[in-house]
Amino acid sequence: MRHLLATLAGKAVKTVAKLRGGGSALPGLVAEKIDPNFLPRTLGNLPQGVVVISGTNGKTTTTKMVVELLQGQGLKVFTNRTGSNFTRGVVAAVLGETTIGGTLDADVAVLELDEAHAVHFVKLVAPRYCLLLNVMRDQLDRFGEIETTAGFLRQIAAATTEAVVLNREDPRIATLAESVTAERVHYFGLAPQLRVMFPNDDDMRSGGAGDASDLPAADVVLAACEGASATFTVGSRTIDAELKLTGVYNIYNAAAALALARTVVGADVDEDALLDSLEAVTPAFGRGESLTVNGKPLDLVLVKNPAGFRLALRSFPPAGFSTMIAINDNYADGRDMSWLWDVDFDSLAAAGVAEVSGVRANDMALRLFYEDVPVRHVDTDLSASLHRFIELEPDAPKRIYCTYTAMLALRRELGKLTEVEVVS
Amino acid sequence: MDAPVIDLLQLYPRDMNIYGDWGNVLVLRKRLQLRGYDVRLHEYNPGDTFPDQVDLIVGGGGQDSGQNKIQADLLQLGGRLRELADDGVPMLAICGLYQLFGNFFKTHTGEVIKGIGLLDIDTVGGPKRLIGNTVLESEEFGTVIGYENHSGQTYLKGGTQPLGTVTKGEGNNGQDSTEGARYRNVVASYLHGSLLPKNPAVADFLVRHAALRRHGSFDDAPLEIPFEEQARQDAAARPR
Numbered sequence: 001m002r003h004l005l006a007t008l009a010g011k012a013v014k015t016v017a018k019l020r021g022g023g024s025a026l027p028g029l030v031a032e033k034i035d036p037n038f039l040p041r042t043l044g045n046l047p048q049g050v051v052v053i054s055g056t057n058g059k060t061t062t063t064k065m066v067v068e069l070l071q072g073q074g075l076k077v078f079t080n081r082t083g084s085n086f087t088r089g090v091v092a093a094v095l096g097e098t099t100i101g102g103t104l105d106a107d108v109a110v111l112e113l114d115e116a117h118a119v120h121f122v123k124l125v126a127p128r129y130c131l132l133l134n135v136m137r138d139q140l141d142r143f144g145e146i147e148t149t150a151g152f153l154r155q156i157a158a159a160t161t162e163a164v165v166l167n168r169e170d171p172r173i174a175t176l177a178e179s180v181t182a183e184r185v186h187y188f189g190l191a192p193q194l195r196v197m198f199p200n201d202d203d204m205r206s207g208g209a210g211d212a213s214d215l216p217a218a219d220v221v222l223a224a225c226e227g228a229s230a231t232f233t234v235g236s237r238t239i240d241a242e243l244k245l246t247g248v249y250n251i252y253n254a255a256a257a258l259a260l261a262r263t264v265v266g267a268d269v270d271e272d273a274l275l276d277s278l279e280a281v282t283p284a285f286g287r288g289e290s291l292t293v294n295g296k297p298l299d300l301v302l303v304k305n306p307a308g309f310r311l312a313l314r315s316f317p318p319a320g321f322s323t324m325i326a327i328n329d330n331y332a333d334g335r336d337m338s339w340l341w342d343v344d345f346d347s348l349a350a351a352g353v354a355e356v357s358g359v360r361a362n363d364m365a366l367r368l369f370y371e372d373v374p375v376r377h378v379d380t381d382l383s384a385s386l387h388r389f390i391e392l393e394p395d396a397p398k399r400i401y402c403t404y405t406a407m408l409a410l411r412r413e414l415g416k417l418t419e420v421e422v423v424s
Numbered sequence: 425m426d427a428p429v430i431d432l433l434q435l436y437p438r439d440m441n442i443y444g445d446w447g448n449v450l451v452l453r454k455r456l457q458l459r460g461y462d463v464r465l466h467e468y469n470p471g472d473t474f475p476d477q478v479d480l481i482v483g484g485g486g487q488d489s490g491q492n493k494i495q496a497d498l499l500q501l502g503g504r505l506r507e508l509a510d511d512g513v514p515m516l517a518i519c520g521l522y523q524l525f526g527n528f529f530k531t532h533t534g535e536v537i538k539g540i541g542l543l544d545i546d547t548v549g550g551p552k553r554l555i556g557n558t559v560l561e562s563e564e565f566g567t568v569i570g571y572e573n574h575s576g577q578t579y580l581k582g583g584t585q586p587l588g589t590v591t592k593g594e595g596n597n598g599q600d601s602t603e604g605a606r607y608r609n610v611v612a613s614y615l616h617g618s619l620l621p622k623n624p625a626v627a628d629f630l631v632r633h634a635a636l637r638r639h640g641s642f643d644d645a646p647l648e649i650p651f652e653e654q655a656r657q658d659a660a661a662r663p664r
Contacts, residue, residue, distance in 0.1 A: 137442065145487055329662060335557060336571045337659070341447025341618045359662075362655035366621050369650055370450050378651060380658070 055133025445484025485519025570615025
């Protein structure tokens, strides 16, 4: 009865919240208050259980890939696709898809969870599988230390019952294998020659990946990567794929998604369908999203932390593109700007940056001055900056590096000019 | 004539380089170059040979694990660093190295980590991290703007002077309104952000004393750095 009441109350609030325009966590809060067992009951009974994906960078894109890979294997997948990756957001997403009786019509739930909230979540529902991507310096204003974040991921790994999938290239992730109580640990990894593309925070000033001599064997290895073409080694097989994703970090996430999907499906995996699904995946919203404005491509690249920004700059050569950078420091972006000083911007020096915008535009412009990168306009007004960016160089393809809240504002503004996918 | 040389050393860039410490090095180098100096950048990591000629030293913060890695090396280097400081070498010590430049760091579990005693300060682990945008007033440097993120609470001893008095934020310990410490030409602080890009008065203090000590003269003409003043104002106006 309590469950029914929670479902109905939550659904009612969700409808009202929708009418008022937004608020994906509020209905979850209502259902959670009325019935604390709401999540264990709805998610605990799924035939293939719950899959949790966490880590600093790439959660949203990787989750989208895993969902589509599993759907391609014939599974009915529930996910929290609105990007509300806190427990209440998950409750809200569940409410949207449960019947009035409170059952969820799905085979498996694939959930993207924020590191800190995942700890809370796994106490409510033990995941059958988890995928832990990386732990980078991010949100230190929230978590204090990288080791704190690594500790959160350790708790997720320990709570997982069947199999844990880890990034063997990230020392703080690989070491979590020690805490796994599930029977199986699987890894994804990089071929040695690609390691230099993925510096972790510890290598930030030592110029390259550390010792690779005793890494564990990986189920899926990203062997080569050029533009959107990628080669994966899966066991003894080599798979060439033409993806709709660019950016070497997105493509490395594809290796993670493949490793997880193969772990969930097991021996019955349909390899051809897996490849077809992988080649069809498009980027998640704001993550390397490619829009068309006045007939020219405009790419939005989300940057949240030094490692992510450095990877993005390495992944997208600036030649032939007009570049804009938009840096906000709202709570969701992180208030501390010191991360901008741990990104090397020299790759932008030759072509320069057309627009620097966002609340902390002047901090960003000062950063670029100290690296001898020429800047044409600096303007804290995002909308004015975006319009000038589009108008002054109508024929150039464009790329905008932006923090999370800057990305949301830019998408709203771009929605007036072109078709932007609406994510409810 | 060859440009006059300044030897700039970053302490432990591998293990103590979080929160934009590299930004401080970049700013010092650039401001020296703009004034016509040839900057030789040295990196010192545990086990390296400490260079004979050093005019300016920068050290930063680390994760707890980073501090463990440099601890023994720093203790054996302590005598040398104290001599240099007493001899007027300008130094900037931020966060983790600020703490270890002091007498000791007592963690919240009671473990005592010995510092090098270059600064007469004691640090104890606090129950919560002090995090957020911070503004100080300093007699020497005017308004100093930065971002703090530390759990250690530092107390100034024996007449040690602070870098400034906090007008926004917590500072050394959240109690006595002091922030940072000063000793001869050493500036120590919890503020990153990075500190020097938005605090040119502090940067030029370090640069001036490095040049005066090595070459006997320094042209004090201010530099025109674009966006600098605006970035200061933006940062000072942001929420904690």
